[in-house]
Each structure stands twice: as structure tokens, then as C-alpha cells.
Amino acid sequence: MCQSTVYMKKGNSEEEILRDAILVEPCPEGVKIQGFFEEPKTIPAKIVTIDLLKHKIILEPIE
Secondary structure (H helix, E strand, O other), rough: OOOOOEEEEEOOOEEEEEEEEEEEEEOEEEEEEEEEOOOOEEEEEEEEEEOOOOOOEEEEEEE
């Protein structure tokens, strides 16, 4: 499968916010994310890293 896990960067650590994301889309309010069985939600954040080999997407809160 091609899903990735989305993490929020918190200082020197990362907090998982969505496992098996099927949509990650930048939008004016931040980043829209969606899982298989969930409604899309918008997170006030920006994309820091997308690592397709590790299936890992890291976001950072918008300041």
C-alpha cells in the first residue's frame, strides 16, 4: 500500500496525528489530511518533510 503516517513536529520530537493517510494537500488554512475511513480535516501547519521510502510525512505548526 502507499499510505503514509503523518506526524506533527513538537520541538525535538514528533507526535503521530494520522496513520495511513491517503490525502495530504496544502491549502490556505494549512494542510488537509484524510485517512481511509475518516473525513478530511485541515491542520494549521506546513509540510516540513515527505519521505516516501519511510512512508512518513512531517508537519510543523504555523506560527
